[in-house]
Amino acid sequence: MSAREEVLGRIRTALGETRAPVPEVVRDYRTTDDRPVAELLDVLVDRLEDYKASVLRCGPEDVAGTVTAALDAGLGTGWAPGSVVAAPGLPAAWRPDGLDTDDDRPPVQLAERAASVTAVAVAIAETGTLVLDGTPPCGRRALSLLPDCLVCVVTADQVVGGVPESLGRLDPLRPLTMISGPSATSDIELERVEGVHGPRTLVVVLVS
Amino acid sequence: MTTTPQDLRTDQTPLAPGAPRSGTTFLGLPTAPRGVGHLRGDRSFPDAARDALRDGQLRANLGHATQTIRGKRARVVAELPDWQQLRAAGSALKTATMARLDEHLEELERQVTARGGTVHWARDAGEANRIVTDLVRATGSDEVVKVKSMATQEIGLNEALEAAGITAHETDLAELIVQLGDDAPSHILVPAIHKNRAEIREIFLRTMPRVDADLTDEPRRLAMAARAHLRERFLRARVAISGANFAVAETGTLAVVESEGNGRMCLTLPETLITVMGIEKLVPTWRDLEVFLQLLPRSSTGERMNPYTSTWAGVTPGDGPQDFHLVLVDNGRTAVLADEVGRQALHCIRCSACLNVCPVYERTGGHAYGSVYPGPIGAVLSPQLTGVEDNASLPYASSLCGACYDVCPVAIDIPSILVHLRAEHVEAQERPTAESVAFRALARAMSHPRLWRLAQRAAGLGRLVARGRPTMPAALPFPASAWTRSRDLPTPPAESFTAQWVREHGGRS
Structure with missing residues (x-):
């Protein structure tokens, strides 16, 4: 008998011939958030900053300039535009002049770059979480991982209240990355320290 | 529920199909085999705990860390008005999953396969290790990077890889500390919780080849040293091995929850990804x-x-590993599933909240439990995975205070399973133990008034041994020592309540 057949057989033996009915799952926890958008944005900013991300807010006409300011904040002024890689689908109106664009180069080459700029698919206010879904505006997973500074552009319509609403908007077949603040660890005496293997600097541009 | 000793099988040979079954809940399903993996200690819990309790540094480290995390957890749980509803839903979801575990696993296999992955099944630790070793060999690589994973610790994968000439690099900071220090993990979430910052600095200075000699014990500096140490390994790695926090049956989606980004490195950069997962996750x-x-x-x-x-x-073409393998491991889980009381232990999502609130864990630390699963959840999971007789002291490693049940995010009733396992252990004894003889004698005395009064008078002799102290000495002669070496036995009173009543009221009721 194959291991597959044997393990499945053991499970059937363990559960018995007359199986207990499957219990109903009551979902009486919060699945929506009725707060106005402006309030959700404030919560998002509060939670992002609490986990040591920086947030810059701007209007829709001023995204490229604010991304430049975000890179100034993350890298210090005087960064070379060629050292910053943008996701291939990042809207042209959001891009500062001269940025490099990610292509199908070997992913480890991205480790030499100073920063990356991506969009997000969804942002969760209550947890301060950005979700990237691997579509061209967000870029492949290595892009938001290897450069030491990550700039993410979030638009107000992408912000939801809690985790349940966010999953409803996401495609589970895409490779998803949920990001809540810069890379961190609690492994030394259970105290949180920001900055381990992922980007040590996270700057969020919030467009509303 | 009744069980007979032969229900608690701990040998490795599975029962032949159609072999007679002797119990109503245990159906002769094989437990995790001996000789491979890390589910059994080489000493009993009381023996190992006694040494741990003498280590003042260990107790200070654990006390500090568990107190910190308890406070943080309490604050963020209090933020959610619907925490108890989420907890109830989590519990119901796990119960529902286990009730149709075979169907969900088959669906998961179909979905992962349809999306380009390969699914492997392993009856036990040894088989899982062989599958993973063969997969790594097939890539031609002699090293792998690893994401922290309880399942691979449980099956002893690193040792199996090493025996095959493959070097496994742990990449989680705490796992790295444990690996570099040639130590064993002592906590589910933070395997190096027993080490403080000064000890970690010392390990890094001793074992990291290119570490800055001026390294301080500031946690941020230590984290940066780990980043530098692992960076190049991530960038050259061709094979990664991970566990999984969750697998979604209907979509074939796997999830890894982490903090440092080492998980993302392993899940994103190598060409081959091998994920090892218990069938209950x-x-x-x-x-x-x-x-x-x-x-x-x-x-x-x-x-x-x-x-x-x-x-x-x-x-996903063009994004992440292009060769993905999922290894589904039983290793005693189906034996746990067969126990209607104990199967709740399979609901565990490995958060470790129960460790952090446990008064026993806080004092002894994780090594005393002998298994990679320490603390309250380990005390119910390890004995069930191995068979109770192979971890017979663990169900007693608890004061039954219930703090673990209160914080468990999926509401596993750990105290009830502990009591259930204690009963199983007692019923598995073929010969009477000193404890069972003593309790039988006590039961007889308590149901015969004259015997009881005699016994009380005899117990009063204990006052001579106690010499005025409120508790009896721990070093009583055997068999009393079996009870008193880990419990305080109060010194008997000079006079029993009944005797005092008779003296003061002259026998009037």
């Missing part, structure tokens, strides 16, 4: 993650959300 639908992604981070690190969660379904 799945959820039926994508929507179910809305519950667990709220319960897990708040319960484990005390954060609203952990810094990074990665999900993937099979292989």
